[in-house]
Amino acid sequence: MLTATVVLLAGCSVLGGGAQPLKVVTIGLDSPLSGDLAEAGLSIKNSAELAVARANEKRLVPGVRFELDPRDDAGDPARAKANAAAFAANQAMLGVVGPYSSSVALEMTPVLAEAGLAQVSPSNTLPALTWGPDYRGAGKNRPYGTYFRTVTTDAIQGPYLADFLRQTVQVPNAAVISDTKAYGKSLADEFAGQFEYAGGKVLLRKNVEPGTTDFTALVQQIKSAKAQLVYYGGESPEAGRLAAQLAAAGVRIPVAGGDAIHNEEYVHLAGAAAAEGTLATSAGIAIDNLASAYAYVDAYKAAGYAVPHGPYGPYAYDSAWALMLAVGDVVAKNDGALPDRDLRKAVTTALQDVSFFGVTGEVSFDRYGDNYNQSISLYKIENGKWATLVSSGRWAGH
Structure with a gap:
């Protein structure tokens, strides 16, 4: 857990004179960017975009530049499943933020899990996604080791x-x-x-x-x-x-x-x-008077987005940040470079131990993939x- 904090602090330093080329790491994003749920979906996309821009500006992970690949599911599980397949096929993809809705997650999460891609949702609230479909009768049983979320269920x-x-x-x-x-x-x-x-x-x-x-x-x-x-x-x-x-x-x-x-x-x-x-x-904290959210709110306003950040924009920012910290942890443990093998597995393993104070407060994950901070x-x-x-x-x- 300390490694994530060290990486965050180290992100403020300048790369060694820019002598080494930056490795590009792609973060996928799936949300409804069109249709009835577009306002919520766009707030998620915009917030993850801000997180990626901030990470690159501060050089959060030395030697790495992050890129966001946002895709529209329009609230349609079939489209989300196709997006998941595209994410899985992109070898530069090391994690995914989203989706917005739980019904969509039920379709896309198995595809991402099969590909070993870490996934952090800022808005899925269905308990079965982390506890299994029969959690009431048989108790909690995590169905996907690659699935995490930052919100309450x-x-x-x-x-x-x-x-x-x-x-x-x-x-x-x-x-x-x-x-x-x-x-x-x-x-x-x-x-x-x-x-x-x-x-x-x-x-x-x-x-x-x-x-x-x-x-x-x-x-x-x-x-x-x-x-x-x-x-x-x-x-x-x-x-x-x-x-x-x-x-x-x-x-x-x-x-x-x-x-x-x-x-x-x-x-x-x-x-x-x-x-x-x-x-x-x-399913989360109201950031109205949350000191940790001031910089995020100011940045969101300054960006001039057409939709408000809404309740899940802050959680999308923290979801993207968690994934990028996990990449940083992998790099730090591999002598400052991305490993050549089992990279997606390494990111998922690192994500389980990520711990940081984000826009929404403390973020860390329990053994089911749920955020300990349940508000x-x-x-x-x-x-x-x-x-x-x-x-x-x-x-x-x-």
Whole structure:
């Protein structure tokens, strides 16, 4: 763990007069750069881009220059799988940042693992990606030794909001809706289980297909159930439209959800009046008043990007940095040069022991590939804008 810190400090030194040519190391990036999820995907791409530029500027790893290869999956698992195959075929590729969504990760991660490519996601929250698909019944069993993530999982995110609603707001019952993607279903299941464990009642549990725009029948079911809150496990395109149609039908109850509705798109689709009071967790820390994030925020603003950094931009920066530190650790242990053999395996091994203080605070990985620093933030829409209620919390059951 100390090696990563030494490499970080050494990155401020100048290469030996530039006498030796720089070796190019490529970092891949997969996220939705187009389509409904483009705002989130672009914030991830932009932030990884900043990290790579900063590493090269500071010469983080002597003798190495990093390049970013960003690819668009448009939220489509099949496209992400093809991107993963392209990454695997590039011998200069030593690590991948992404993807954005868990359903996409389920398709691309096996391809990257087969190629021995280290992968760090800034936004996947599906517990099964690190704990295995049967973690509830058979216990935790890491399925991919090459997969890591910097964010908190749904196993903490869903229960955290359930406890908040029961203990702080004292909501007695809820309708729990989710899409059919891995992320949405997992998050809704985690929420519903803890909500009922804490004494609440789930009056209605329904699934909707991704891409649904007409929620007339569902709105009527929620109204008939007399639910006092709607929890939506899924993404903003559907959640925003559902909130708008609830309000239009006169169903004036709060909407709550996870990190994938914590964005401006949700507010836009729901409309300011319908969105007011919506609660959303984010699987990480709010960087509003985080001193370690000041330089990152300033750099992001100075770059003039068209989309905000969002909740996962900071985690993308740290994901890219972790990969580059792992490369630095490999170089430091090989007399200052990249080894000729088993390089991808060496990077993955080094990544497991990386430890540093990044934009989002301390970053290091447990034996499952999860970040030890498990934080949750809670937001509420007030006067048409997302406001931070809790900048860093933990579920009591964790």
